[in-house]
Amino acid sequence: MLLITIESLSKTYTSGMMRKKKNAVSDVTLSIESGTVFGIIGVNGAGKSSILKMILGFIRPDAGGTIRIAGKKPEDPASRQYIGYLPENPYFYDHLTAEELLTFSAASSRTPLITMRENIDELLKQTGLYEVRKNKLRTYSKGMTQRAGICFALVHDPDIVILDEPMSGLDPLGRKMVIDLIGDLKKKGKTILFCSHILNDVERVCDQIAIMHQGQLKGLFKKDQIQSGIEDLFLKTIGHAHAE
Amino acid sequence: MIGFIKKNNHLVCLFFLLILFGFLWPLLSQFRKKFSDISYIPYTTPSAISKVISLEFKGIVSDFFFLKMITSIGDKVGKHENLSKRHADYIYQSSDIITDLDPYFWDAYVLGDMTLSWGFSDIERANALLIKAGKNRPDDFRIPYYIGFNYFYFLKDNVSGAKYLMKASRLPGCPSFIPSLAARLFAKAHEIRAAIVFLDEMLKKTQNQQIAKQLSTRLKALVIVDFLESKIVEYNTRFGKQPRNLLELVERKIIKGIPEDPYGGQFYIASDGKRVFTTSRLRHVGDNQNTGM
Amino acid sequence: MLNRLTALMILTFKEGVRDRALVGIGLFSLMLMGASLVVISLFMRELNKVAVDVNLSAITFAGLMMTFFVSINLMAKDMDKHTIYCVLSKPISRSEYIWGKFLGIMLLILAAFVILTGCSTLILLITKTFYSQWFVAFEWLPFYKAVYTELLMFAVLNAMVIFFSTITTSSFITLLFSLSIYIAGQTIEEVVLYLKTQPNIALSGFVETMIDICQYILPNLAVFDMKINAAHALPISWTYLACVTAYGLIYSSILLVSASLIFRKRELM
Numbered sequence: 001m002l003l004i005t006i007e008s009l010s011k012t013y014t015s016g017m018m019r020k021k022k023n024a025v026s027d028v029t030l031s032i033e034s035g036t037v038f039g040i041i042g043v044n045g046a047g048k049s050s051i052l053k054m055i056l057g058f059i060r061p062d063a064g065g066t067i068r069i070a071g072k073k074p075e076d077p078a079s080r081q082y083i084g085y086l087p088e089n090p091y092f093y094d095h096l097t098a099e100e101l102l103t104f105s106a107a108s109s110r111t112p113l114i115t116m117r118e119n120i121d122e123l124l125k126q127t128g129l130y131e132v133r134k135n136k137l138r139t140y141s142k143g144m145t146q147r148a149g150i151c152f153a154l155v156h157d158p159d160i161v162i163l164d165e166p167m168s169g170l171d172p173l174g175r176k177m178v179i180d181l182i183g184d185l186k187k188k189g190k191t192i193l194f195c196s197h198i199l200n201d202v203e204r205v206c207d208q209i210a211i212m213h214q215g216q217l218k219g220l221f222k223k224d225q226i227q228s229g230i231e232d233l234f235l236k237t238i239g240h241a242h243a244e
Numbered sequence: 245m246i247g248f249i250k251k252n253n254h255l256v257c258l259f260f261l262l263i264l265f266g267f268l269w270p271l272l273s274q275f276r277k278k279f280s281d282i283s284y285i286p287y288t289t290p291s292a293i294s295k296v297i298s299l300e301f302k303g304i305v306s307d308f309f310f311l312k313m314i315t316s317i318g319d320k321v322g323k324h325e326n327l328s329k330r331h332a333d334y335i336y337q338s339s340d341i342i343t344d345l346d347p348y349f350w351d352a353y354v355l356g357d358m359t360l361s362w363g364f365s366d367i368e369r370a371n372a373l374l375i376k377a378g379k380n381r382p383d384d385f386r387i388p389y390y391i392g393f394n395y396f397y398f399l400k401d402n403v404s405g406a407k408y409l410m411k412a413s414r415l416p417g418c419p420s421f422i423p424s425l426a427a428r429l430f431a432k433a434h435e436i437r438a439a440i441v442f443l444d445e446m447l448k449k450t451q452n453q454q455i456a457k458q459l460s461t462r463l464k465a466l467v468i469v470d471f472l473e474s475k476i477v478e479y480n481t482r483f484g485k486q487p488r489n490l491l492e493l494v495e496r497k498i499i500k501g502i503p504e505d506p507y508g509g510q511f512y513i514a515s516d517g518k519r520v521f522t523t524s525r526l527r528h529v530g531d532n533q534n535t536g537m
Numbered sequence: 538m539l540n541r542l543t544a545l546m547i548l549t550f551k552e553g554v555r556d557r558a559l560v561g562i563g564l565f566s567l568m569l570m571g572a573s574l575v576v577i578s579l580f581m582r583e584l585n586k587v588a589v590d591v592n593l594s595a596i597t598f599a600g601l602m603m604t605f606f607v608s609i610n611l612m613a614k615d616m617d618k619h620t621i622y623c624v625l626s627k628p629i630s631r632s633e634y635i636w637g638k639f640l641g642i643m644l645l646i647l648a649a650f651v652i653l654t655g656c657s658t659l660i661l662l663i664t665k666t667f668y669s670q671w672f673v674a675f676e677w678l679p680f681y682k683a684v685y686t687e688l689l690m691f692a693v694l695n696a697m698v699i700f701f702s703t704i705t706t707s708s709f710i711t712l713l714f715s716l717s718i719y720i721a722g723q724t725i726e727e728v729v730l731y732l733k734t735q736p737n738i739a740l741s742g743f744v745e746t747m748i749d750i751c752q753y754i755l756p757n758l759a760v761f762d763m764k765i766n767a768a769h770a771l772p773i774s775w776t777y778l779a780c781v782t783a784y785g786l787i788y789s790s791i792l793l794v795s796a797s798l799i800f801r802k803r804e805l806m
Contacts, residue, residue, distance in 0.1 A: 013806075056626055058805040077630040085626035091618045093548070095555035100548075101623075107544040108627040136555075152623060162626075292731065299723040300597060300690075300762040303590035311579055348769040351581040451671050452581045 003160060003191050004032040004055065009065035011050050011215075024050040025061075028217045030210055032193060034159075037186055039202040040195040041234060042212035048195035049088055051212075052164050055193075056085055069160070081109065084158035088165045090149030094138040098129050098148050101137065102155045109156035116155075123151040127177065142169040150178065154185075161185060163194035167201050179205055203230040213238040286316045286334045291344035298345065306345035310352050313338045317359055318454040332364040339373050347380040355455070357390055358446070362462065362526075367398045385415035389422060393442050419445075436470045461506045465526055468503045472511060472520040475499055486517035541629050542637045548624075549641025553611050554648070562602040566653055569595040570660050577664060585675035588664045589768040592657040593683055597764075599653055600646060600691045601719075605712060608642045608698050613708030621805060632797035635699060639793055642695050647688065654684050676770040682778060683767035689785035690761035694719055696789035696796075697756070703800040722758035725751060756788050 011025040025047040032038045040048045053059045055067055057074035072079035092101055099120065106116040124130040127147040132140070140148060146169050153161060167175050182192055182205045196202050202209060203226065211219045211234055219237045226233055249256050288309075298305035313335065339356025343349055353373050360370035371391055378387040389412040396405025409426035412418055425438055443463040450456045472490065475498050479487050483496070490511060493499045505511060509524025553559075573591035580587050615621040615638075624634060661680070665672045697718050701711040729752055732738060740748070760781050766773050 053805075056622075058622065058625060060804060077628045077633070079628075080626060081628040083626065085622070087619060087622040087626075090623065091620055092623060093552040093620055094614075095552050096548070100551060104544050104548045105623075105627065108541045108624075108629055110540060110628075149623075153626075296724045296727060299720065300759070300764065301594050302762075303586070303764045303768050304594040307580070307587050307590050311576075314579065314581070346586075346765055346768070348765065348771070349583065349586065351583045351586075355581060449582050449671075451584060451668065452579065455581060 003034045003070055004193065005066075005068045006030050006051070006055075007066045009051065009054065009067065010062040011047070011054060011059065011065075012062055023215050025054075026215045028065075028212075028215075030217060030220060032191060032208075034191050035186075035189050036207040037182060037192045037205050038194070038208045038210070039206035040193070040210045040212055041197060041199060041202050041230075042195075043197060043238075046212040047215040048212055049164055050215075052085075052162055052193070052195060055162065056080065056083070082159040084153035084156065084161045086149045086153040086161075086163045086166055089168065090145060090152075092137045092145065092148065092152070095136055097134050097136055098124065098140075098151070099133045101148065102151055105152045105155045109158075111156045115157075119155050119157060120151075123155055126181070127151055143171060143174050146170055147174065147177075150181065154181075158190070160191045160193065163192070165196055166194055167196060167198050175201060199230045199234060211237045286312070286331070286338070288334065288337045288341055291341050294341060295344060302345040306342045306349055306352070309338060309342045309345070310349065310355075313342070313352070313355065314452065314455070317355070329364075332360060332366050332369075335359045335364075336366070336369045336373070340376070343373070343376060343380070350377070350381065350384070350386075353377040353387075354390070354446075357394070361394055361398055365398060367394050370394055383415055385412045385418035385422070388412040388415070389418075392426075393438065397439055397442075436466060436473065440466050440470060462526060464506045465522065468505070468511070469520045469522070472499070472503070473518065476513065476518060476520070487513060488517075489513055490520075541627070541633055542640065545624065545629060545634065545637025546640040546644060549611060549638050550644045550648075553607050553642065553645045556607050556610070558606050558610075559603070559649070562599050562606075563649070563652070565602075566595040566599040567656055569598070570653075570657060574660060574664060577668065582671050583674070584664065584668045584671040585673070585770070586768040588661055588672075589675070589680060590764065592661060593680070593687070593764045593767060596650065596653045596657060596684060597687055599649060600687065603646055603649060604691060604694050604698060605716060607645070608695050609702070609708055609711050609715070611642060612638065612699060612702035613711065616702070616706065616805075617708070619805075625805070631801045631803075635703065635793055635797045635800055639696060639699055639789075642699075643692060646691050646695065650684065650688055654681070657684075674770045679763070679767040679770055679773050682773045683763035686761040686763045686773075686778070686781055689781060690758055692785050692789045693722075693756050693758065693761075693792075696792040700792045700796040703796045703803065718755065719758065721751075722756045723762070724759075725755050726757055726759045757784075760784060 007029050009025055009028045010023070013022045013024055014020065015022065028047075028051065040051065042048050050059065054061050054065075055069065055074060057077075057080070060075075061067065067074050069079040069083070096104075102120045102123070103116070106119065111119065121130065124133050127150060129144065129147055129151065132144070137145065137148060146166075150163075150166065153163065166178050170178065179201060182194075185192055186205075207223050209221045209223075209226070209230070210217055211221070221233065294305065294309075295302065316331075317335070335356055339352050342352040346352075353376070356373045357370045360366040360373070371394055374387055374391045374394070377384070378391075381387060388408040392405045392408030392412065394405075395401045395408060399405075406426045409422055413423040413426065421441060425441070440463065443459055443466065447456060447459045447463060450459060472493075475493055476487060479493055479496065479498055482498075487493055490499075490502050490513060494501055502511060505522045505524050507522065507524035507526055509522040511520055511522045513519070514521050570592055573588055573595075576591070577584050577587050615624070621634075625631070629637070661675075665675065694715065698711060698715045701714045702708070705711055705714070729748055732740060732748065763773055765771075
């Protein structure tokens with residue numbers, strides 16, 4: 001079943017007094033099937049984040065492009081009912097505690113009260129934040145904030161999990177934890193869409209990989225198509241693009 | 245020693261700076277005091293400006309201006325300083341602005357009226373303030389009462405005075421003595437008694453110590469004047485003539501001695517032989533206004 | 538929808554209520570109220586007026602500080618630090634975001650008002666006992682009514698803050714605009730009255746139309762200022778109260794609905 005479909009998606013940012021235009025994403029078409037782990041890789045500024053933000057409705061695609069999440073448009077808030085999202089370099093409210101933040105996340109997604117408490121405690125234990133759950137988020141280190149963000153994305157048990165650079169700012173243990181989490185989610189049949197520029201991590205968990213460069217989709221690969229290692233594949237794909 | 249200084253150089257620095265500061269402070273405040281003594285001018289901000297810039301804080305701004313007016317009056321009187329026409333202008337403008345900010349502020353009207361009438365004999369502007377008060381507090385009997393008082397006491401216009409008192413007596417809460425006072429005025433009764441009654445009523449309702457003190461001094465002086473004038477009448481009935489001076493009253497044992505003027509002046513009998521005046525003109529000696537009662 | 542609004546309202550309230558600035562604002566207002574106990578003895582007779590003036594001004598002042606520092610900060614931080622991503626990644630629509638934020642901020646201001654009015658009541662009670670002789674023309678009802686209309690003023694002002702936060706990207710501009718609107722809103726009635734009653738100021742037709750337009754567009758915040766009435770225990774009629782309630786609610790709603798319309802189109806980068 002196709003869960004997320006993206007068709008001829010483009011995004012042009014205009015900025016400054018001169019209305020300078022910059023193509024962040026141009027003509028991307030892809031679809032993500034239910035139950036897959038889908039990774040978008042590319043260098044910084046390749047347009048990965050822009051795609052995720054358009055899926056979540058933070059920014060609007062240029063005319064002509066369409067996005068459907070389980071058949072719903074991103075402008076429809078209901079499309080986010082079953083999405084969990086971790087922003088890049090997440091930053092949360094200074095004066096809230098992890099527990100309060102997760103309560104908000106769960107409550108606003110209409111999680112039943114009983115499962116809510118269980119989910120929160122379980123996730124906090126899993127990410128090692130249980131001891132500090134009553135501390136203000138301001139006191140958290142970068143890695144702890146990242147983990148709190150992961151909890152925020154997962155606490156309402158979403159079907160689709162969108163992670164923007166989930167590994168950034170994490171130590172090796174933290175990374176392993178995220179990879180395990182993604183593995184768990186996959187086992188539960190969740191769909192995971194994430195972008196990263198840490199190639200090895202992507203290789204370990206992805207079923208499908210999209211390589212982006214300068215706003216364009218340069219290649220789509222299934223896991224079994226990656227033989228010579230992801231790094232080679234990546235360089236070849238974007239190097240090939242340069243040669244053209 | 246040097247080791248200690250090196251170790252705690254910030255502490256040592258702070259210590260010396262504090263000492264220097266301690267020396268400088270009294271010097272500076274002395275300069276400032278001279279400065280403020282020379283240049284202290286009570287200023288006002290026109291209503292058109294102060295009303296706009298005080299936004300929704302008109303009430304508290306009016307309180308602030310009023311406090312400034314009280315202290316400026318108290319300061320001048322306390323220092324027995326000469327009150328100039330400029331000060332009268334300030335009092336009038338200030339009361340006017342305060343009551344523009346808060347049109348119901350009765351104290352500001354009263355203080356303006358009292359200071360202008362008793363202090364400067366500026367009845368025109370005192371009444372102007374009271375008339376403004378009357379527009380904003382139409383049901384307040386005190387306003388026509390005060391205007392009436394100004395008319396008969398200061399302007400010697402008993403007819404207008406009585407007219408206002410009658411107006412006051414028709415308003416709610418008016419005390420019973422006012423109608424009879426109005427009646428006596430029509431009969432050209434003496435005004436000192438009315439002033440005593442008036443001041444007594446003011447005094448009872450005043451909380452501010454300084455103003456209460458001023459009122460009570462004035463009241464004391466008026467009580468003495470009233471007392472002396474009644475003794476002149478007594479002298480007249482007993483001896484069939486007017487006394488030439490107050491000493492004659494003492495000589496004839498009608499009074500024990502000439503009472504002291506709380507303002508520091510000397511009481512004397514006016515040229516008409518009936519009225520008693522004082523050289524202080526009911527102001528603290530040193531005031532050089534030549535108006536008054 | 539309701540649970541999403543409440544969740545966002547509580548989130549905003551909690552984030553705001555723990556702002557350290559609140560402690561300072563609260564202490565300042567309490568000090569101002571406390572000072573009224575002392576300052577009052579310097580006045581002549583209408584001590585009730587002065588006491589009410591100071592107390593109501595202290596409450597208003599706290600509200601203004603909260604609006605211009607805490608509320609603006611709550612809105613601006615969402616955009617600047619991208620905390621808005623975590624809110625809008627939930628099934629919360631842009632309009633729900635606007636209303637949820639507004640309700641959270643109003644809950645915060647309501648809480649501050651309740652606490653400060655409580656303290657005020659206590660202080661007025663003390664003054665009333667100490668200076669009972671000079672507390673003649675004092676009534677509680679107009680005092681509380683004045684507090685209520687002030688609260689309505691803050692509903693309009695905070696709706697204004699939210700409106701400006703959605704159309705600008707800088708919290709400084711929001712501060713500048715909402716402060717200007719506050720000042721203009723408090724004075725417009727007076728200025729118009731002044732200009733129209735001055736015979737020697739000849740207004741051209743264009744200027745007059747401009748003034749009329751300003752009068753309709755700007756909120757007339759002076760209608761919520763009942764402090765003078767409260768200070769002199771002048772009655773504030775229930776119909777007037779109903780009228781300003783409707784005015785405040787409608788004006789804030791217009792602002793919030795417009796803010797939603799604009800915000801729906803905004804790109805969050």
